[in-house]
Amino acid sequence: xxxxxxxxxxxxxxxxxxxxxxxxxxxxxxxxxxxxxxxxxxxxxxxxxxxxxxxxxxxxxxxxxxxxxxxx
Numbered sequence: 001x002x003x004x005x006x007x008x009x010x011x012x013x014x015x016x017x018x019x020x021x022x023x024x025x026x027x028x029x030x031x032x033x034x035x036x037x038x039x040x041x042x043x044x045x046x047x048x049x050x051x052x053x054x055x056x057x058x059x060x061x062x063x064x065x066x067x068x069x070x071x072x
Contacts, residue, residue, distance in 0.1 A: 011036050015062075016048070027051060041066075 016024050028044040030036050041064045052060035 008036070023051075 011030055013024060013028050013030070016027070019027070025031065027047045030040065030044075033040055045062045045064050048062035049060045052062070
């Protein structure tokens with residue numbers, strides 16, 4: 001059997017510098033899931049917002065965006 005693997009684009013999780021590495025991995029589990037599909041991004045947004053609301057930030061927002069690299 002031959003297995004061909006094509007790596008996907010790099011993923012950057014930014015703006016969660018106040019959290020520990022374990023907290024970031026729990027809130028945005030892209031490494032564990034091996035995926036960055038829209039459902040995972042939406043779930044991560046909800047988890048981050050709920051986490052910070054639980055910390056007292058009632059207006060917490062954690063929008064996500066997909067950046068597409070253009071060929072140069």
